Amino acid sequence: MSLGPIAILLVALGLESPASARPEAPEVFCSAYADAGACAGRLLSCSTCHTTTWPPTWNEYGLQLMESMVELDGEYADVLLAAIEATGELDMDGDGAGNLDELLARTDPGDPLRAPLVCEPRLVDERGLPLDDRYDFSRAYRRVHVLYCGQLPSFDELRRFEGDNPSPPERYHALHEALDRCLASAYWQDEGLPRIADRLIKPISTFGADSKTGNESADYWWDYRLFSYIMTHDRDVRDLLLADYHVERADHGALVPIEGVIEGTLGSGYGFDVGGQPVQAPYRAGMITTQWFLAANTLIAPLPRITAAQAYRAYLGYDIALQQGLMPVAGEPVDVDAKGVAEPECALCHSTLDPLAYAFAEYAGLGFGGQITGGYYPERPRELIPGWDDNPSSLLGEPVGSVVEWAQRAVQTDAFKHNIATMMFRYIYEREPTVDERGRFDEVWRALPEHGWSANYLIHRWIELPAFGA
Amino acid sequence: MSWNRIIIGIFVLTIGCRADDAGPGASACEPTTAGPEPLSWKRLHALSHDLMGALELEDDALCTELGRTPCVELYRLSLGASEPFENTIYEPAAAPSVLSPLVTDRLVLAACHSRVARDAAAPGDARVFTSIDLTASSVEPADAGEQVQALYRRILRREASDDEVEIVAALAARDDVSADSFATLACFSIATTSEFLLF
Numbered sequence: 001m002s003l004g005p006i007a008i009l010l011v012a013l014g015l016e017s018p019a020s021a022r023p024e025a026p027e028v029f030c031s032a033y034a035d036a037g038a039c040a041g042r043l044l045s046c047s048t049c050h051t052t053t054w055p056p057t058w059n060e061y062g063l064q065l066m067e068s069m070v071e072l073d074g075e076y077a078d079v080l081l082a083a084i085e086a087t088g089e090l091d092m093d094g095d096g097a098g099n100l101d102e103l104l105a106r107t108d109p110g111d112p113l114r115a116p117l118v119c120e121p122r123l124v125d126e127r128g129l130p131l132d133d134r135y136d137f138s139r140a141y142r143r144v145h146v147l148y149c150g151q152l153p154s155f156d157e158l159r160r161f162e163g164d165n166p167s168p169p170e171r172y173h174a175l176h177e178a179l180d181r182c183l184a185s186a187y188w189q190d191e192g193l194p195r196i197a198d199r200l201i202k203p204i205s206t207f208g209a210d211s212k213t214g215n216e217s218a219d220y221w222w223d224y225r226l227f228s229y230i231m232t233h234d235r236d237v238r239d240l241l242l243a244d245y246h247v248e249r250a251d252h253g254a255l256v257p258i259e260g261v262i263e264g265t266l267g268s269g270y271g272f273d274v275g276g277q278p279v280q281a282p283y284r285a286g287m288i289t290t291q292w293f294l295a296a297n298t299l300i301a302p303l304p305r306i307t308a309a310q311a312y313r314a315y316l317g318y319d320i321a322l323q324q325g326l327m328p329v330a331g332e333p334v335d336v337d338a339k340g341v342a343e344p345e346c347a348l349c350h351s352t353l354d355p356l357a358y359a360f361a362e363y364a365g366l367g368f369g370g371q372i373t374g375g376y377y378p379e380r381p382r383e384l385i386p387g388w389d390d391n392p393s394s395l396l397g398e399p400v401g402s403v404v405e406w407a408q409r410a411v412q413t414d415a416f417k418h419n420i421a422t423m424m425f426r427y428i429y430e431r432e433p434t435v436d437e438r439g440r441f442d443e444v445w446r447a448l449p450e451h452g453w454s455a456n457y458l459i460h461r462w463i464e465l466p467a468f469g470a
Numbered sequence: 471m472s473w474n475r476i477i478i479g480i481f482v483l484t485i486g487c488r489a490d491d492a493g494p495g496a497s498a499c500e501p502t503t504a505g506p507e508p509l510s511w512k513r514l515h516a517l518s519h520d521l522m523g524a525l526e527l528e529d530d531a532l533c534t535e536l537g538r539t540p541c542v543e544l545y546r547l548s549l550g551a552s553e554p555f556e557n558t559i560y561e562p563a564a565a566p567s568v569l570s571p572l573v574t575d576r577l578v579l580a581a582c583h584s585r586v587a588r589d590a591a592a593p594g595d596a597r598v599f600t601s602i603d604l605t606a607s608s609v610e611p612a613d614a615g616e617q618v619q620a621l622y623r624r625i626l627r628r629e630a631s632d633d634e635v636e637i638v639a640a641l642a643a644r645d646d647v648s649a650d651s652f653a654t655l656a657c658f659s660i661a662t663t664s665e666f667l668l669f
Contacts, residue, residue: 146669151519155627198554205555467507
């Protein structure tokens with residue numbers, strides 16, 4: 001029986017509690033089922049139950065859940081969890097696995113093509129290597145070169161790799177040595193990593209240092225250099241959000257860190273002081289306080305919601321526009337700048353987004369009124385936002401007093417580790433991990449701190465997956 | 471050649487073993503994930519650098535339109551690259567488009583032609599086509615086979631099998647195929663194989 005009419009009836013009867021989208025639902029589930037695969041480094045997505053959240057519409061699983069909820073009394077969180085339990089044994093998508101088992105395994109209770117594994121594939125072969133038995137070293141060797149050196153190995157390199165029938169352990173070590181060489185190559189530093197960084201930095205040449213239109217706003221090459229520096233040579237990837245330094249290119253091409261404020265050198269049609277890095281070290285938070293990041297995202301907004309949303313999307317993997325990572329703060333949004341965001345259809349996301357953004361209000365976007373583009377001005381929110389009342393920022397349920405604290409809190413989250421791991425994984429496979437890769441995927445990113453927070457560690461593990469040598 | 475058909479043809483949906491796959495008392499895991507990973511599209515940078523390396527060409531000699539605009543810039547999206555700076559396209563296309571095979575053919579043919587022209591202009595300093603006289607009106611079968619073997623090593627980075635040598639060398643068997651035409655076609659044939667264009 002279709003449950004659509006039930007939902008329509010509930011809305012018509014004004015039964016708002018079960019018949020509306022509730023942005024706290026993902027947090028409620030992940031608090032109760034912290035070990036669930038669906039919560040591993042992530043918050044459950046609204047799309048688990050909804051097709052849209054305003055007006056609220058539900059997928060088949062969501063309707064089944066709601067039908068159960070209307071029969072229960074109590075607080076929303078208790079009712080939701082009870083309904084999840086009550087419908088847990090049911091199999092909404094008919095793939096043989098119960099709804100709750102699918103949530104726990106992150107296989108989506110509404111997707112009949114994805115179901116939990118009975119057990120994980122064997123990843124340690126009979127030779128003692130962490131590889132599938134059928135792993136093809138020669139194919140893997142070629143793929144390593146294309147992906148991380150930017151070209152195939154030469155005929156002679158391949159012959160040396162094949163050698164005199166080397167043993168699997170010898171090939172295994174030769175493969176990882178080849179990967180290390182490629183990860184130290186100019187290609188990886190100056191082409192491979194920058195293409196990963198594009199979606200984080202979002203350059204626009206018209207407003208960059210190379211602008212041919214006289215509209216230079218900031219120099220995004222600082223951002224690219226910082227990203228490549230941090231992501232190479234086993235450096236700590238947390239510096240993406242914690243670095244209080246910048247990175248310059250030495251004459252011999254190597255990237256080298258430099259300290260302090262960088263004076264601007266570019267002219268601009270608007271007279272901004274651009275091209276340097278104006279934020280002093282105590283207020284720096286890596287990639288999210290560069291002049292380009294602040295100029296391009298904040299522009300002239302008093303409350304930099306886009307800036308906060310991009311930081312949340314780029315470094316924690318939560319796209320608020322896709323209703324990911326919603327963790328509403330009680331009493332929010334207060335609509336501090338009278339934009340109407342307290343309306344119900346807006347509040348769904350702004351109850352998370354606005355508290356994310358408050359801390360960023362202390363940083364200028366494009367420089368006006370004597371401010372330098374991307375500079376740090378603690379009085380800025382009070383000067384620009386009439387309703388400002390030292391509104392406290394919050395990230396994933398914890399208060400943060402500044403962008404620096406925002407960043408320090410962010411790098412402690414599983415979402416940060418998960419996001420970096422996903423970036424490196426997607427570069428190779430151009431997809432998300434499959435159901436049978438999920439266990440190993442989660443195991444590897446969780447171990448990132450034990451391996452020096454190195455991006456190279458992640459890449460070495462990803463090439464050992466069966467798919468790489470298949 | 472249809473790129474989409476290649477990609478779709480080699481795509482195998484992997485589905486893990488499910489709860490109802492395991493019989494009573496099953497103790498060993500036999501996941502149903504044996505399907506091979508789809509081959510990956512060798513995108514612009516690797517494709518152009520592999521061609522440059524194989525044919526010893528600089529990037530500006532690879533392919534240009536009207537003798538001015540590099541093909542790798544003009545067709546970068548169809549060749550699988552992104553265009554972040556000018557067009558804010560931060561993610562490259564997930565799969566080849568209908569234009570991709572056309573511009574790939576264009577790029578490879580131009581690169582092969584460029585190398586043949588250079589080697590023909592300076593036979594004493596030829597880099598790639600050293601087994602045949604590029605000014606001749608025909609090619610001896612043995613020379614054709616030797617040249618094909620050399621092209622396999624350069625382009626695919628491996629030895630050619632006897633069958634592969636025979637197939638490509640057959641291009642020289644026709645009376646109306648000159649040595650330089652054979653050289654260009656042999657290069658083009660090998661550098662447009664799925665083995666070279668996918669990885």
